[in-house]
Amino acid sequence: MIIVYTPTGGEPQEYDARSLRVSEVSIAQRTAGMKWGEIEQGLDSDDPEAMRVIVWVIKKRAEPTLRYGDFDPLITEMTTRMSRQEVTDYVDNAFALAETDPDVTTDHVVGVLQRIIAVAVDPEHAEQLIAEKAAGPKESTAEDAPEQQPPPEESSPSSTTPTSTSSEATGSGSSPTSSTSHPELSTT
Template identity: 40%
Template structure:
């Protein structure tokens, strides 16, 4: 996840929350009074306290003396974005989930585009996820024998 901090009238700053040192995670946990697993989920949900705490910890790399009280952005100045790895994962999952429902798939991809940090990365991930699979390299499944096909019930064919 990438946390984008855009101060009013300032340039956007990007904080990659996918690459944190153990010591940074410990500082984040103590500051947020929560476990890292919970904080990551909260960041993904757009929780302002979680985003602020993680962004502050990363910002301390360049400003070691920065205190949490000194980093107090407005709520609308923080936003969470998905990095390339996350975008690819979501694109693949969306195709698996909505592949047979084009309208739902289009809606999911529209939302993914909004959440992606890098739009080109997102378009590439969507193209890869929706590309026809190479049938020549796939092992063909053996066709059922005629007597087996007749004996199967419709319920067992679905399962």
């Protein structure tokens, strides 16, 4: 989850809650008086205290003396957004459900997913991803198909034993090796 903090008259700043270290999570929990799970749930619902503590902890990396009481943004200056990866995961899961549940149509999934465009940190990415998934897999044409290679004349079964990395010939001097023997020609 990305917290977008836009101080009045300033530029938006993005803070990724997933970038916290365990020690920082401990500080956030103690400071906010919330367990990590509660903080995460708070981010899902734009809880001001959850957003504030995460931004404060991350800001402390650059400003170690920043006190929690000194970081008191306006309620309208912070909101949460879904990262590109979260959007991708959410969209993939929604379309996977449509493939397995005959009661869920692609149109229904697209309708539900329109809501995440507004909460995505990159709305264009979300919109494009939804459109691509709704269109389904690209049908290959003759131009898109890879050239078919003729099958090899003889195929050897794959072996589970490792191959030698030595450049020396193996086997006895009187028996040919695969690197020195030539394939026998058939007379039929």
